[in-house]
Amino acid sequence: MSVGRTHYAAELNEQMVGQTVTVAGWVHRRRDHGGLVFVDLRDRTGLVQIVSEPGQPGFDAVERVRAEYVMGVTGTVRPRPDGMVNADLASGAVEIVPESVTVYSEAKTPPFNVGDASQVDELLRLKYRYLDLRRPELTANLMLRDRSLMAIRRFFHEHGFLDVETPSLARSTPEGARDFLVPSRTQPGQFFALPQSPQIFKQLLMVAGIDRYYQIAKVFRDEDLRADRQPEFTQIDVETSFMDRESILSLMEEMLRSLFHEVLGVTLEPFPRMTWRDAMRLYGSDKPDLRAGPPLATLTEAARTLPWTVLSEAANVVGVVMPSYQPSRKELDQWVETAKSLGANGLVWIVRSDDGTMRSSASKWLGEDGMGRLAEAAGVKPGDTLLMVAGAGWAPNQVAGQIRLTHARESGRIEPGWRFLWVTEFPLFEWSEEEGRLTSAHHPFTMPHPEDIDRLASDPASVRSEAYDVVLNGTELASGSLRIYQQDLQARIFAVLGLSDEEIQAKFGFLLDAFQYGAPPHGGIAFGLDRLLMLMAGAESIRDVIAFPKTARGTDPLMNAPSPVDDAQLRDVHLSIRK
Numbered sequence: 001m002s003v004g005r006t007h008y009a010a011e012l013n014e015q016m017v018g019q020t021v022t023v024a025g026w027v028h029r030r031r032d033h034g035g036l037v038f039v040d041l042r043d044r045t046g047l048v049q050i051v052s053e054p055g056q057p058g059f060d061a062v063e064r065v066r067a068e069y070v071m072g073v074t075g076t077v078r079p080r081p082d083g084m085v086n087a088d089l090a091s092g093a094v095e096i097v098p099e100s101v102t103v104y105s106e107a108k109t110p111p112f113n114v115g116d117a118s119q120v121d122e123l124l125r126l127k128y129r130y131l132d133l134r135r136p137e138l139t140a141n142l143m144l145r146d147r148s149l150m151a152i153r154r155f156f157h158e159h160g161f162l163d164v165e166t167p168s169l170a171r172s173t174p175e176g177a178r179d180f181l182v183p184s185r186t187q188p189g190q191f192f193a194l195p196q197s198p199q200i201f202k203q204l205l206m207v208a209g210i211d212r213y214y215q216i217a218k219v220f221r222d223e224d225l226r227a228d229r230q231p232e233f234t235q236i237d238v239e240t241s242f243m244d245r246e247s248i249l250s251l252m253e254e255m256l257r258s259l260f261h262e263v264l265g266v267t268l269e270p271f272p273r274m275t276w277r278d279a280m281r282l283y284g285s286d287k288p289d290l291r292a293g294p295p296l297a298t299l300t301e302a303a304r305t306l307p308w309t310v311l312s313e314a315a316n317v318v319g320v321v322m323p324s325y326q327p328s329r330k331e332l333d334q335w336v337e338t339a340k341s342l343g344a345n346g347l348v349w350i351v352r353s354d355d356g357t358m359r360s361s362a363s364k365w366l367g368e369d370g371m372g373r374l375a376e377a378a379g380v381k382p383g384d385t386l387l388m389v390a391g392a393g394w395a396p397n398q399v400a401g402q403i404r405l406t407h408a409r410e411s412g413r414i415e416p417g418w419r420f421l422w423v424t425e426f427p428l429f430e431w432s433e434e435e436g437r438l439t440s441a442h443h444p445f446t447m448p449h450p451e452d453i454d455r456l457a458s459d460p461a462s463v464r465s466e467a468y469d470v471v472l473n474g475t476e477l478a479s480g481s482l483r484i485y486q487q488d489l490q491a492r493i494f495a496v497l498g499l500s501d502e503e504i505q506a507k508f509g510f511l512l513d514a515f516q517y518g519a520p521p522h523g524g525i526a527f528g529l530d531r532l533l534m535l536m537a538g539a540e541s542i543r544d545v546i547a548f549p550k551t552a553r554g555t556d557p558l559m560n561a562p563s564p565v566d567d568a569q570l571r572d573v574h575l576s577i578r579k
Contacts, residue, residue: 021077065103165499168218179193349386466481
């Protein structure tokens, strides 16, 4: 049956009083006030109130509907009575008096209240995701996603980028997360892999001369999950030729600034830049949250002159300044246990009272002079507390960085707003304890920093890369890099990674072959769209901005997936299940 809807709920307002309209949707709430029946009708834009009384057209239908029935109403718009205006609704100044009512379908009692499912177990909500998506909050998130995608596509189109689709069935590559494998029916014993990234294809597009590429790409990674990770997710994938690092960063920053202005009405400040080494030194993290108070204090040099060897002989001493914080002894003991749980051997604290006097867990060894030197080096003011961690390498910074974040969250001191940051010059390689060798910190196609290329053979662990991340409020939004485009340099990187000539040819020969036919200088970046939207929506998890997400265990309770397949299907792809 044709509905002939003329308006959505949010379109109705006082300027439409007296007009005849047709609306359609789900019964959000029904109220019977002694014969006068009120129905809040919900569509994806919001609610509109329907008012009917005995003797009026459609009253019998309005009287019998219940929550989540689907109905259409044609009627006259009239102003709500004085004192009954709902300022929280776009249509809150008007209501509809029916002339005709159609009940399109009835509904069972839902397993949870669609109007307020915030306290309902998430597994139940995912099982009935089509009901969960009726919640205004989730509907708003999907609408935000739509507006954002439109803004992103418009930006790239206006800047000369081509939207090019890349394959969803590709070759398995050894670097990165585990692949989702797809067995081949026509090639027994052979497998495709679902793409973890369009990385190789977009580099080949650069060789092909498609010098500005973007794609809203679905990608797949078989890895452990968490609040901001799913087995399948969406990337804003970008690659450019003949642009240096600064040009790429500036253009991508412009894209984000344009997106936030168009979709959220927010004008972003210019993004600061920070090297990976400075991020680790100042925040103990390569994705620092700039909202969580002052950076870490480097106290190694100040500690060198102290009489206490625990600090004076430590390779690295790092401090967390907690402004205007006077903890109890019990709280200080809890911070010590927190530091130990994060891997530190212990923690030294100094509390400076409002009158300037100091006390410390190590006052016996530091004395007034030692406490004063450390407090001065850290910038501790009266009323502040200083927590210190000592050790080797970056470990003290990482522990101190976690303490800084924990304190800011627990004390409600996370500053409001949007704090973006570019982190640059990541290490090119990192050591894998599991594999006992150097692996790519980013991916094996990342360009080494030009000042460090000479150390590839002699000291590869010290080589910086031309990689960069954009971070928002402590969450990594995107990773990118300039790419290697010379065949000989790419082969040197593969050699550092321990790949033999045979392995290189078997796994990446097609890419190296392509480089022989004229590869331009190129670089790119990939944004985690779901993470970006999660932050824009103020959501707790990326599951809240994905229409049909998986659980934290990577399952789909709606379709009961993954699921077994029958023996005939397994035989088709030449597989059997090992019992």
